[in-house]
Amino acid sequence: MERRIDFSHQRHMLCGGCDHRFVVGLDWIDRWEQGGEKCLGCDLTGEHEDAPRVTVDPDDPALDDGRVAQFFWYHTSTQPDWPSRAFDPASGFTPEMRMRMGGVERVAAWAARQRAKALHVGTYEAAVHNMLRRMHDQADDGCQFYLYRVHLKPSVVVRKGWLIDPSDFVGDVVLGEFCPPGTDVARYLNYHEDPGGLSLALGRGAIDKVQQIAIPLSDAWDRDWARESVAALENASEALVPATGGLGRFMPPCSPRADLSRDLGRGLAADLPINLQSQLVSAVAFGEGADPVRWAKQASCLLSLIVDPSPVLVMLDQQERREV
Structure with missing residues (x-):
């Protein structure tokens, strides 16, 4: 739903x-x-x-325990197979790394703690906001993101009431601390993404199926804006100009083309909700030497996730449901 x-x-x-x-x-x-x-x-x-x-809207329908499993929930990730059945957080460790961590038993204990962490799902708004935040804060702007529509098992047991966001400073939640025996899902107030909305902390066993698409959609872009932006960028110089002012010696040189791209990005974000503007501007940052056509298309496609989600929802409707 x-x-x-x-x-x-x-x-x-x-x-x-x-x-x-x-x-x-x-x-x-x-x-x-x-x-x-x-x-x-x-x-x-x-x-x-x-x-x-x-705080939570007292009329939020997700406060109804019986409806939680009926709703679609969303997640964004750079993982193409989230949530992986064969999740092994130590799979990429070299023998040297395992030795530095204290050997086989220490690595196994660490991996068990990682697998005990809750998964997070929330509203569509929270999922898109999470992606932009990661692009803004975690240098994931060059990564391919995937949007997951999550279907919970009808039999899930929901913890009564809701919690203040239980995540630690890196966003981790140990599921067993908030879902006592006999419960599968805990609702919590999301402060950071879709503020005031309810998100869920849950284990893999609470998820029935997922649908997945790569985002942003490659054809959901404003061709008029992109054409005008590309023309302006191609007319701007790529020559690097040293920064000026008192702090200029601490800043890298920048080209007029990159300066113009920041202005275009701010203009693109100007009509967005205030809590998304800086994230979008950061997410569409123009690297020196970048292709103006590719940049303009990507920037416009990212914006479309917010201003017109309908193509995304149609695309998700067309995807098969993958069992978890």
Whole structure:
């Protein structure tokens, strides 16, 4: 069952100081995070430990235990076979690496801990946001990403209620700490991707089937924007120009073509929700010597994942469901 996709939907806030609940847009949250807004109930500002934080919409249909397994859930990954049946986190270790880790038993224990970590699935919005964040923060901009539509087993047992995002600083969750015996899935409030939305921490055994496509779609691009952008880039010089200003000596030289590409990227992202703009600009960064045609097509295709998800959903509908 598909839920309505809306990257700009309003978010619920809950103040820890006065328990006031209110609904705001992403622009308000952006201003609040920069100290430009206060709690609508008690005037607490963002730096206070009890300041308002994004919370779950009480009408979110995923709060209904019986409907969790009915919904489509999503995940983005650079792995072409996620979640792999034969997942072996130590498969690429050389004998030297295994020795440095303490030998066979230590490596086996480490691998078991890795396999005990939960998988994460969420809304379509959270999956796309996750991909852009990885391109922005983890230098995955040159990698091929895959979008997975996840179908849970109808028999899964869902932990009651929901949790604050239990991930550690690298996003890991040990499943057994949050899914007690007899439960398969734990809902948690996602703070970072689709803020306020519910995501799931679960084990491989909770997944029935997945559908998969490579993203972005190669033909979902704005040809007029791409043509105009390519013409502008091809007319811009590729000659490297040293940076100026007080910090210029610490910065690499940059070409007028690369400078123009950043302006084009900012223009492309200008109408997106505020929490996605910098991620898209970073994701479409233009490397020196890059092909303008390929760059413009890729940038436009990435944008289309957000502004018009319908071709993606149609493509997913056409894919076979792979058993996990």
